[in-house]
Amino acid sequence: MTLSDNIFQPGVILHEVIAGAFKASGSSFDAWCVENNVNRTTARQATYGQSGGDRGKELLSRMINDAGREVVSISYRARIDAEAKRCNEAAA
Numbered sequence: 001m002t003l004s005d006n007i008f009q010p011g012v013i014l015h016e017v018i019a020g021a022f023k024a025s026g027s028s029f030d031a032w033c034v035e036n037n038v039n040r041t042t043a044r045q046a047t048y049g050q051s052g053g054d055r056g057k058e059l060l061s062r063m064i065n066d067a068g069r070e071v072v073s074i075s076y077r078a079r080i081d082a083e084a085k086r087c088n089e090a091a092a
Contacts, residue, residue, distance in 0.1 A: 008076060010049025010060070013083065017075045018047055021067035032066060 008014050019029040033040045038059065045051040046060040064072050 007073070008060075008064070010047060010052075012048070013079045014076060015044065015047035017072055017079060018063055018067050021071045021075060024071065025068065032063065036062070036066075 022029050022032055029043070030040060032038075033043050042051065043059065043063065046056045047063065050056075051059065
């Protein structure tokens with residue numbers, strides 16, 4: 001895990017961003033799992049933060065790198081900003 005991984009909060013948004021980045025590159029989350037011999041459930045647990053130990057963090061970092069760290073960062077930020085806006089509007 002790298003220090004920049006700390007900007008990501010595991011959960012639905014991160015999972016969808018990583019899956020979307022794979023799809024945008026012509027692949028898929030499932031294909032990445034098969035190609036890397038990683039159980040899909042294990043990979044999903046890492047993106048959702050349910051595998052928060054060293055192995056889960058390492059797996060999450062690998063997925064982010066392979067999906068494209070810059071793409072994931074930009075997409076994640078956009079999704080978080082949109083969610084914050086939605087929450088603020090709902091609270092108003």
